[in-house]
Amino acid sequence: MSAVSPSSFVNLSSSLTVFSASMCDLHGELPPNIFRLPNLLDLDLQFNDIMVSFPMSNWSKSVESLTLSYTSISGKIPDSISELKNLKILDLSNCKLIGSIPSSLANLTELTRLDLSGNEFTGVLDFRVFSTLKNLQVLRLTVELNLDYNNMNYIFPELETLALSSCNLTQFPLFLKSSRKLGELDLSKNKISGRVPRWFWNLGKDTLFSLDISSNLIEGDIPQFPWKELAVVDLSDNLFQGPLPTPPLPIIFFSAGQNSFSGEIPSSFCKLSSLSYLLLANNNLSGSIPHCLGNLTLLSELDLGANKFEGTLLPLRNCASLEQLNVSYNKINDTFPKWLLEVPSLWSVDLQFNEFHGQIDPPTAPFLASTLGSFSIANNKFEGPLPIPPPTTLFYSIANNNFIGEISHLICNATELVVLDLSNNNLMGTLPECLMSFSKDLSVLNLRMNMIQGVIPGKIARDSKLRTLDFSWNRFEGTLPRSLLQCKSLEVLDLSNNRMEDTFPDWLETLPKLQVLVLRSNMFHGFVGSPRAARPFPELRIFDLSSNNFSGPLPVRYIMKLTTMMNRDQGRGKLQYMGGNGYQDSVMLTMKGLEIRLVKILTIFTSIDLSNNHFGGEIPMDIGSLKSLKGLNFSHNNLTGYIPPSTGNLTDLEWLDLSSNQFIGKIPRELADLTSLAFLNLSENRLIGPIPLGPQFNTFKSDSFVGNPGLCGFPLPETCKSGSRETPPLSILQENDTEHGGWFEWRAMLMGYGCGTVAGISLGYIVLDSRKLERIAGLFDGEGAKMRRKSRRNARRSYQR
Template sequence: MGLSLCLVAVLRGLVLKLLLFKIVVFTSCFASHANAVQPFCHDDESSALLRFKESFVIAQTASRYEGAYPKVLQWSSETRNCCSWDGVECDEQTGNVIGLDLTSSCLFGSISSNSTLFSLLHIRKLSLADNNFNYSQIPAAITQLSGLTYLNLSYSNFYGQVPFEISNLHMLSYLDLSYNYDPDSEEKFLQLKNPSFKTLVSNLTRLEVLDFSSINISSEVPGLLSNFTSLRWLLLEDCELHGAFPTKIFHLPNLQVLIVKFNENLSGHFPEFHERNTLLHLGLRQTGFSGRLPSSIDKLDSLKILGITGCNFSGAIPHSLGKLAKITELLLGKNNFIGPIPSSFQNLTQLTFLNLMQNKITGSIPPWLGNLTKIEYLDLSENKLEGPIPQSVSKLKNLDSLNLRFNNLSGFLEFDMFLNMKSLTHLYLSGNNLSLVFEKTNTNTTSSKFQLLGLASCNLIEFPNFLGYQNELEWLVLAGNKIYGQIPKWMLNTSVDTLMALNIGSNFLTGFNQQSTVLPWVNLLIFNASHNMLQGPLPIPPPSILLFDVSNNKLNGEVSHLFCNMSSLYHFRLSNNNLSGMVPHCLGNSSTSLSVLSLGNNSFHGVIPQICSNNSRSASSLRLIDLSHNKFQGQLPRSWSNCMVLEGIVVSNNQLVDTFPSWLGSLPELRLLVLHYNGFYGVIEKPKMDVDLFSKLHVIDLSSNNFTGVFPSHYIASWNAMKSNESNGLKYMGAEWNFSLSKDYQISGSDVYEMTVTSKGVDTYYQVIQDIFAFVDLSDNKFEGEISDLFGKLKALRSLNLSNNMLTGGIPSSLGNLTNLESLDLSRNKLSGQIPQQLTQLGFVGTFNVSHNNLVGLIPQGNQFNSFDASSFEGNPGLCGDQLLKKCATSSSSRAPFPTAEEDDGDSESLLKLVWGFVLAGYISGLVVGVALADIMINRRALSGWLRSHLTQG
């Protein structure tokens, strides 16, 4: 399922808090001199500072910290004493400038080695953090400031290689080059490769604080850091680190903060702790650390934050962890911990954050959790917890977020216990076996003001009345319940100004209790009402909408031109309704944002809108197009060749008339092409240029069209993705996607393909398709010539269907190399010769059909062939063998037996046309979602029809 929770808002808040803390630390260095007699600075240093000021533009946007202000504006030649200037510190005796704090000073511009800054040779402390130095390099002239003990260049848009000259600053105790990166794209601006990490720090043995977070280091953590006995802070977040982390670093005598999170290729384990440890904050999130937590972890008795979410730790959570009485944040989610929640956790009375999500925790929720009254965030989701939710949870008066979704919790739950928790804003109960009970008499004095509320699959039969008194909801999930009838009018007045996401999918809703079809929520970003019984016209969302899913209903009428105003539309799913008319061509204007367009199984007609036509080739984000089972006419839009991230095209069962779209072959990400049952026609020409086309294709279905001639072997040779059984990193075939709802919420996931392959009347259903599978269907056309030997190189093939064509020659023995093949259909052609003995190597073939050809000789015996019945071989008068109950004549000449007159007559009747094809029963089958502080899970269900997409947020 790949569910991930992206706590974007929390992370950004922590980053700013960390920056603020650094500012406070540095500012305190100056504060100690505030009451001293102010010295008089030197004229040359005053002049140097003024020239340094003049080299920049003051721009408020150059700093991110909300408390930023331009300190240098106060600097003036009229104020002769620079020691009185904001951000400047002077030596009390000599008057030399020894400190410069321009943190968050709104400076924009570049710094070169000629800057007058580097003439301040007495400077000891320098902070230029949180400015914008316009992608300039850190000047090598920094080495001239040889007395520096404090250097902070974080958050300042420096770019390129970190200069070797920093390694000459032997007096440094504080070095921070972190977060010189783009926070939106997460591109790292600084790199540390030459010199390497090890080379740069080897001489900086006095370091107490080292922060290289978000620098592209791409190396191992040097073991020599374990000799830096003065080190207090080591922050190496998201640095592309790899290899094994030196365990001796854990034992540094003064270490207080160790953060190496978001280095997925960094492995390591916890050592045994034999002495009390000074660690306050340990952050290993999303690394390759593994093993068990040692029982000696109680020696970290100063620890306040332990963050190991998203690692590979396993085993039981040690009881000794409950002895860390000072801990405030315990983040153990997304590991492989087993067993119950240790009872010793009831001693952790200072806890504010407890995260155990996505483990294998068992037992019941312990009642003593209600005694941890300082908890603000509690996440026990996606475990194996059973039994009821204890009433004691209502005692957590400071609780802001409670996540219990996707466990095995059961029983009747009185929901009013949550309504009296005044701090509770985020509540997730989805995906359990709970039955919610509400008081029959509702009041408008509800204490709780929910922002995110997940009540999916909670056995609701109606909309809870308390929702009518909620006016701050941002995210509401009621999917997968038993709510029937119309959506009540009062519900349409709930949180009209704040609601961003509403999921009411998979219920029994029939419509809206109002005349207008315009949805009332003015800031709505996600609307999912799929898998209901909605009737009437298509509801109209506000222009802000990003994801709109009303698939699998009974909606009718046309698509309103009001959808032309929705320029941010990302997912648009109308499949499996009774909609008709022409699709507004204005939808092509949304192609820069549109990722999924699913209109299958309706009655749309006319030409297909031009998509990607007005945008650059790289601008479009369109990944999946499903227009199947409609009445579209004309040609495929040639503009689709501009959709450079397009992964899937399904236009089956329409009235399209066109030649083979070879021009789609240049799309670098195309993995699925389904043209089944249309009027595509003509000879598929050999590509004019000798280049690989459709190189990433996994599924191609050209069946039931009017193609003629020889299928070019060049295409088969270029299907590189079908040649390997090695996974490319994706568990299932699907289109990855992500988008931001706001600065606080981000969603990511994938649309996973599902399909049904039909052969000899037998359906083989694939709910998901592993990324190493491949399918080829060229059946029911008029292809001629011989079957290419190159098919034998497509080792990822699970199904090959060439039936009902005009193919001649023999069956290539190379098909015996397709050892993973599950279905092979060569029936109703003009194939001759014998069935190759090599085909007995196909150990996984469940369906096999070579009927109605001109094959002769003995049917091979052994392996799967012994399980095939006569229908697999009938209509070949020259074949003989046990399957046909026809013995082969013995002859020294080894000639194939000739048919009798009766057999010849029996095969003389005209061949009935057999339509066989891939049937894509539900193309976007699973939508896997990661949400920041939100309750969303996407699920796809395969129902009758084509391209079923269903969003069930839990």
């Protein structure tokens, strides 16, 4: 019905009693007169893309059922809804409602079902609003609000379903004591703490079939469950401890993950013949997996990850219905369980971080199950040839094992792959030409830490969805293929520690989503020129060109256009990490003088590393505008001039390494005010004067300053002569910069004059002292005379100071 306009409903007959158009793909705005049809009893428009505006008055008095879930209702629930005196069912779940829940709902005394879940209500809700709803059978308030449930001594004798998820509850509601017909209870995602009260275990003994108290702060052990009809139990993400409780026989779904349960899985679990889902990850469970679990023929998902299980997986070989198996992060010592090859419904296998060993035989077609979608055996001790995933696989990780040999072209038959991680093995040879283009959905390709050689294949699909490309720590050579420009979704490109021999790939600057560019430890060479785009690398946050053969001036034009590093507030709030599709991005960087692998990359992390090259020139005064920068490393280059005082504006800076250059002058006093600075290396330069004192500077050892014969003061043994000033003098160039609105703007102005494009571009790269300024300015007649006079005035001022 997508072609039908809801505005046509304005002509509905006044005699209409039932109007049901759920899931009909309706679009547009619903006319409010539909709520005024005099004989309407039942209106059901759920799951449509329509805008609904409630009338402010004159509702139909006849309506008994109003179901508008998963539509878009503008604004708040009006108080006038209380005119629906005969209303029994009100379902406004997931409708983007805002504001407070109106107290006028108390007038709808005939209500049996009320669902306001999944909206954006705010404020404090007085639970007495519902005290008059004696006929209520279903109440769902899974919303982010504060629930005032003081003196909850109300009686809901007919209540069968109660969902108070995400309501900031701090204890179990006392009114539950009177609910003798309760069948479904959801108190998840609250702040309930302490032990489960005794009266709770008497709740709905013969009626309760679904219990969800997950994501709270509940502690203590749990006795045997008293409920006879319980089919769904979720205790996950709490503080429970002690032995694992055994649920009753009807159980279908049992989740107790992310607690502190200990001991072995009780043998009584083997009697749960109806069990389909058993989720026990992230506990302290130990021992062997019980053999009798293999008798659970209906078991569909088994999650035992992040425990202390030992032994083998042999007990599970009879689980013919198994679809998902997770035993990761345990101590299981076994060869590859070949019985997995015979499970016809198997979709997901996660064996990572155990002690599996041996070969997977045969490697070319190990899986008979054509349904396999996810396969992770990373961080084990498997060896032999690389196993090839079946064509249906979406996620495939065999990282951190001992697989050997070449990557077979047969891997390209897995055309549905989204994540392919073959990192940290002993793979060698060259890459099959198809590897960069075989899957239209490939998002992650990680070959890090192998011995693969040759050139990177240039065949890349035009609509490539590659997000992460990590070829670091291999033996790749040659140049970077320009076909990478097809990867408009690329966020991480890591080619570090290879033998790539190329100039700076400035054409990458147009990739709109690139956040991490690491080219360290290769043989890249030549100048890093000016960007071609107005906003190059618009999302770049990690820029690492270290340990190459780059030369020429410091690439100031690129550095000062890294706009993502200028917004200090970007990404603040809840911590987020780079990654997706079940894969976590990581990168190796030099941080605080050490090579460190970030196993997770925070989206607010920013760093620049241009160390161990042959860059020259000065650090720009505008460096202080990179306010979100965490790390800056320009060490082991040929940089000259003064350390700009504007580095004191880098208030988030945690490490700064300017060692082994030719910096002169004094250490800026402003650096001592950086409260986040945990690592500093200014050694092997030509700095002079006293070392500034400050809370962070006082923690640095002499290693941070050695090799500067003119430096004095703590922590060096050389004491300073009396009368020494701590404030470093500004160079004439820097004073000119201040007067002309900044170093970058001044050079841009200078480029506007003179003898054509070549001269202009050259001047844009070169950092000039005052004498060179005068010579060049002399080329520009009248403007040159003005500039000479100003330069001399500034020189006299500097001398007088």
